[in-house]
Amino acid sequence: MEHNTQRRQAVDSHHRQHLDFKSDLKGKYRYYRAKPVKALVSARNHELWLIDQKWAIIALSEVVSHELASSIFETYVKKWEKFVLTNGASRTANIWLRKLIEKIHNSAKQFPVPIDELYFESGRIAHAQLWADKCVTAVHECIAHRMTIVATKQIVVDIAKQWSFVVKDSTQVIERIDGETDDQFKAREANEQAWLSIPRLLDDKWWKLQINRSFSQFYEHCQIINGRVHKGASRYLSANGLNNFRSRKVNAQLAMSKLIAINNDTGQEIEMLDVIKGSVANPELRRKELMCRLRGCEESADENGLVGGFFTLTAPSKYHAYAAHKNGSGASPNSKYKGASPKITQQYLCKVWSRARAKLKRLKITIMGFRVCEPHHDGTPHWHALFFFKPEHENIIRYVLADYFTQENREELGVNDDDFLLWNKIISADKVTDSESHIERVLDRISPRFDYKKVDKKKGSATGYLAKYISKNIDGYNVDNGEGTPAEKLAELACGWASTWGIRQFQQIGGPPVSVWRELRRLEQNKEVLEAKAKALEAGEKYIPKITSLIELQATHDSLEVARIAADLGNWAMYIEAMGGIFCTRENFPITMVYKSVDNLYGEIVKKLKALGSFNKTMITRTDNWSIVKKGAERDGFDLERSDSSALGVLSITVRGEKTVSVEHPLIEQAGQLGVIICEFEAQILSAGGRITLSNRIVGEERHIESIRLVETSLNRGSDLLEINHEVKKRVNKK
Numbered sequence: 176m177e178h179n180t181q182r183r184q185a186v187d188s189h190h191r192q193h194l195d196f197k198s199d200l201k202g203k204y205r206y207y208r209a210k211p212v213k214a215l216v217s218a219r220n221h222e223l224w225l226i227d228q229k230w231a232i233i234a235l236s237e238v239v240s241h242e243l244a245s246s247i248f249e250t251y252v253k254k255w256e257k258f259v260l261t262n263g264a265s266r267t268a269n270i271w272l273r274k275l276i277e278k279i280h281n282s283a284k285q286f287p288v289p290i291d292e293l294y295f296e297s298g299r300i301a302h303a304q305l306w307a308d309k310c311v312t313a314v315h316e317c318i319a320h321r322m323t324i325v326a327t328k329q330i331v332v333d334i335a336k337q338w339s340f341v342v343k344d345s346t347q348v349i350e351r352i353d354g355e356t357d358d359q360f361k362a363r364e365a366n367e368q369a370w371l372s373i374p375r376l377l378d379d380k381w382w383k384l385q386i387n388r389s390f391s392q393f394y395e396h397c398q399i400i401n402g403r404v405h406k407g408a409s410r411y412l413s414a415n416g417l418n419n420f421r422s423r424k425v426n427a428q429l430a431m432s433k434l435i436a437i438n439n440d441t442g443q444e445i446e447m448l449d450v451i452k453g454s455v456a457n458p459e460l461r462r463k464e465l466m467c468r469l470r471g472c473e474e475s476a477d478e479n480g481l482v483g484g485f486f487t488l489t490a491p492s493k494y495h496a497y498a499a500h501k502n503g504s505g506a507s508p509n510s511k512y513k514g515a516s517p518k519i520t521q522q523y524l525c526k527v528w529s530r531a532r533a534k535l536k537r538l539k540i541t542i543m544g545f546r547v548c549e550p551h552h553d554g555t556p557h558w559h560a561l562f563f564f565k566p567e568h569e570n571i572i573r574y575v576l577a578d579y580f581t582q583e584n585r586e587e588l589g590v591n592d593d594d595f596l597l598w599n600k601i602i603s604a605d606k607v608t609d610s611e612s613h614i615e616r617v618l619d620r621i622s623p624r625f626d627y628k629k630v631d632k633k634k635g636s637a638t639g640y641l642a643k644y645i646s647k648n649i650d651g652y653n654v655d656n657g658e659g660t661p662a663e664k665l666a667e668l669a670c671g672w673a674s675t676w677g678i679r680q681f682q683q684i685g686g687p688p689v690s691v692w693r694e695l696r697r698l699e700q701n702k703e704v705l706e707a708k709a710k711a712l713e714a715g716e717k718y719i720p721k722i723t724s725l726i727e728l729q730a731t732h733d734s735l736e737v738a739r740i741a742a743d744l745g746n747w748a749m750y751i752e753a754m755g756g757i758f759c760t761r762e763n764f765p766i767t768m769v770y771k772s773v774d775n776l777y778g779e780i781v782k783k784l785k786a787l788g789s790f791n792k793t794m795i796t797r798t799d800n801w802s803i804v805k806k807g808a809e810r811d812g813f814d815l816e817r818s819d820s821s822a823l824g825v826l827s828i829t830v831r832g833e834k835t836v837s838v839e840h841p842l843i844e845q846a847g848q849l850g851v852i853i854c855e856f857e858a859q860i861l862s863a864g865g866r867i868t869l870s871n872r873i874v875g876e877e878r879h880i881e882s883i884r885l886v887e888t889s890l891n892r893g894s895d896l897l898e899i900n901h902e903v904k905k906r907v908n909k910k
Contacts, residue, residue, distance in 0.1 A: 196229055206245040207232050211256035220259055227255060227265050231272055238280050239397060240294040247275065247401050271508075278400050278514035282393055285339040293390045303383035310334055310376045328369035331376045340385050345371035347781060374777040388677070391419065395675050396516040399554050405497035406552035407505030410660070411668040412675065420671030439800045447803065455693075458650040458670075464689075465645050465681060466638070469545055469561070471747020472686060473637045475757050476543070476563035478748070483544075483630035483637040484569065486576060488528075488558040489551075489623065491584040494520040497553040506552060511587075517676045521548070521556045523583075528558075531579035538575075540568045541758055543685035547644045550672045561630075561641040562684065563757075569629070570602050577618070577625045589620045648673075648680050687754035691766055694787050694796045695742035695750075725752055734765040735789040765789055845897045851883055861885060861897065869899070877903050 200207070214220045231251055235244035254268040283290050292298045310331045317327040332342050349364045375381045398404055398413035412420070434447040455461045476483065492498075493513045497506040515523075535542065544562035551557055564572055578595050581588060594617050601614065618627065630637045647654045648669045651662030673680045683689065711718040728737045734753060741749035751757055754764050766789050770782035786795045842858040857867050866884035873879075880902040 203241075204232050204236070206241045207248050208245070209249040209252040211252055211259070214256045214259045223259070223265060224255075227269065230269075234272070234276055238276055238283060238290070240291050242294070243394070243397055243401075246403075247272075247397075250401060275400055279397055281514055282396050282400075282516065285389065285393070287337040290393075293386065296387075299386045299390060300379075300383060303386055304379045306334065306338075307377055307379040307382050310373075314373065314377065323366075324369040324373075325365050328372055331373060335376055335385075338385065338389065340389075342372055342376065344368050347371060371777065378777070392516065392518060392676060395554075399496050399516070400514065402497070402508065404554045405506040406499045406503075409668075410552050410665065411550040411554055411672040416675055417668060417671050420667075420674055423674070433806050434803055435806055437802050437804055439802055459652070462646060462649045462652060465545075465649075466642060467745055468683065468689065468692075468747045469641060469645070470638050471749075471751060472543060472545070472563060474748035475751045476637070479757050480566070481543075481563040481757070482566050482569060483561060483563050483640075484572070485628045485630060485637075485640045486558075486560040486562065487626040488524065488560065488576070488580050489625070490520050490523055490555060490557065491624065492587060493584065494523065495551065495553060495555045499552055517550065517554050517556050517672070517678065521676070521678050524548075524556065524558060527579050527582075531576055534575050534579070535572065538571065540564065540571060541685065542568075542572065543757060544683075545641060546682045546684055547641060547648060548673075548678055548680050548682075549644060549648050549669060554672060556676075556678060559641065559644045560684070561637060563637070573627050574598055574602055577621060577627070580625050581621050588624060590617055645681070686757070687751055687759070687764060688761075688768075690768060690784075691738070691754070691764075691787065692742050692747070692750055694768070694784070695739045695766075697796045698739050698787075698794055725749055729753075733789060733791060735787065735792060735794060738766055769793055842897065846883065849883070849897060849899055851897075851899070853883075866900075879903055 196204075211220075211224060215224060231248060232244075235248055238244075239247070251268060251272050254271055255265050258267045259265050286293065288302060292302065313330050313334060314327055317330060322330075335342050345368060347367075349367050351360050352363075355363070395404075395413060395416045398415060403409060403413040403415075404411065409417070428448070431447045431451060436445045436447060436450060437443070451457065453460075455464055473483070492509060492511045494515045495509050496512045498509045499506045542562045542564045544560060546558055546560040548556050548558050562572070574595075578599075581590070581595075585591060594613075598614055598617060618625075628640075630640060643654060646652045647662060647666055649666060651664075651666035654662040654666075669680075672678070708718045725737070728740060732740070738750055738753040741747075741753050754766060766787055768784060769786040769788040771785045773781060773783045775781050785797055786793050788794075842861050843853055846853045846858070846861075851869060853861070853867065861867060861884065866882045868880065868882045870881040871878070880900075882900050882902070883897055884900065885897060
């Protein structure tokens with residue numbers, strides 16, 4: 176009797192839990208709408224689905240926000256149905272989900288708060304203020320306990336470390352005082368660095384910036400883990416990440432459109448958007464400058480008898496989330512993937528490169544060239560590099576880079592340390608030709624991670640080897656990818672990927688600094704050149720500068736003027752020679768930047784660029800008579816407000832006046848089907864998760880608001896649907 180009672184109670188309890196869960200599916204779990212179709216025809220599969228559905232939803236809801244969880248759940252449902260129909264069991268799908276949740280959980284460990292609290296911008300702002308206040312409280316307590324400033328700094332730094340935030344020391348130079356011992360100087364330096372570091376941690380704006388960046392990267396990392404970033408889905412960057420990148424660009428453009436630069440002496444006004452278009456922030460100018468520098472490096476290398484080598488450097492397979500199919504049809508999950516984000520992978524590549532470069536420096540081997548970082552189809556970064564070096568150093572450079580970039584998980588490449596020891600002995604004995612077969616065999620096996628091609632002038636210039644990678648990662652100019660996707664689209668995805676993960680796309684290795692080059696181009700040209708340009712313009716002709724040999728210029732002008740002429744002509748090779756030649760070290764450059772000391776927001780004395788200096792003179796390149804101010808009038812046609820409708824806080828816009836219609840954005844057509852005409856700019860706001868107010872009118876005692884927005888964000892690929900909302904609010908009469 177007692178046994179039957181317990182059994183009935185257990186059945187009743189299970190039934191109540193089942194009813195509660197069904198109720199939750201209409202309430203807090205209402206976002207998990209995906210459901211298998213074909214597999215539920217069988218009663219057995221239906222029972223299995225009820226069990227797995229509950230487990231999956233509860234497991235997902237505990238680690239990520241409902242929107243991301245529902246997106247992952249949709250993928251799980253597809254896998255569940257596939258495996259149940261194939262072999263009658265859901266175990267494989269459940270294992271996949273369990274491993275995915277584990278990876279997301281490991282990624283979320285960087286946050287000391289529930290991830291749901293960071294989903295909306297209001298939550299991130301609240302936590303930024305909360306954790307800034309924690310630091311303020313900690314500092315007050317340290318003062319009350321008479322703790323040293325160094326100990327106080329460590330306490331607040333430990334608070335930031337709970338978020339995995341790295342607090343770097345100030346760049347301010349602490350100079351030694353006369354008569355100060357080493358111990359005294361180190362103690363004073365530590366104290367002053369502590370004073371300079373603490374103010375950042377007390378600033379809620381600093382915390383908001385760090386939290387926003389970390390959450391954005393976490394969100395994109397979850398998309399990679401969930402299979403939303405790869406060939407066949409969205410290359411390089413998820414659809415949601417692309418929309419967020421676009422919204423950031425729109426917001427930045429809006430902010431710049433409201434600013435002007437004013438000359439305080441003459442009153443001259445320049446639109447900040449025009450300033451940006453004339454700088455290297457303009458993709459076209461950025462690409463042209465990189466190509467100019469690359470071509471100049473090649474010309475200088477040729478004049479000095481150097482050879483070129485093209486390197487491709489990739490991380491081990493455990494850093495890759497997806498593997499592309501060889502037939503180009505798509506990609507499959509990589510079973511070796513350990514959950515690393517693109518940021519972690521880039522840190523790995525940079526660390527290995529620093530060790531390899533240090534090795535070359537110890538061997539007194541100089542290289543010069545450029546490095547391009549671009550994403551694989553699944554967002555994993557890899558490098559393409561074009562280096563110039565002496566012919567006798569080619570084998571050593573190839574060996575050093577191959578050795579360092581294959582040390583981790585070397586066994587998966589089919590090589591071992593003995594192969595590299597033998598390679599090293601062959602090079603040391605200078606018997607490369609006698610053992611080419613061994614070296615070529617090793618190079619062939621490690622080619623998935625390290626690939627080398629010697630530049631063959633008969634097949635094309637060295638610049639041509641890297642030109643494609645520069646263009647495809649900036650604006651896609653003159654690139655034919657042969658894969659159906661427009662090069663401009665892939666370039667936008669690559670730029671969005673770099674922006675999201677904070678990855679530097681292009682880096683010059685060796686050679687003179689580009690900062691000096693850019694400042695030289697700011698200097699005024701001599702009167703003869705200005706007059707010649709004016710005459711050519713008046714005659715409607717193109718100005719062709721008079722070419723003078725470098726030897727003649729150096730005989731008649733100082734180093735600063737020679738470098739200025741080279742920069743004005745856009746001749747990077749001449750600029751290299753004017754700066755001391757291809758092998759000149761940084762400390763021996765004849766021209767250096769001249770800075771002045773200014774205070775920044777946190778009380779640091781930092782350097783601000785002021786002029787260029789050489790041995791005998793200084794040329795001012797930047798004056799202090801320019802100010803950046805807001806325009807007096809607001810932007811016509813838009814009423815900008817803050818919105819909490821998106822995970823990344825995009826704009827909410829009320830539209831007035833006429834609209835310029837474009838058909839380039841896919842949401843424009845969808846809106847047209849609903850009878851709403853929107854412009855390109857408004858479509859970008861919608862795709863980023865914002866809303867647009869269509870009408871706002873008063874009817875009696877009520878306010879009727881009509882707006883349009885996306886039903887879902889672009890997490891669920893292919894489900895972007897616009898929806899018109901009608902909202903009625905009661906008017907409040909103010910007496």
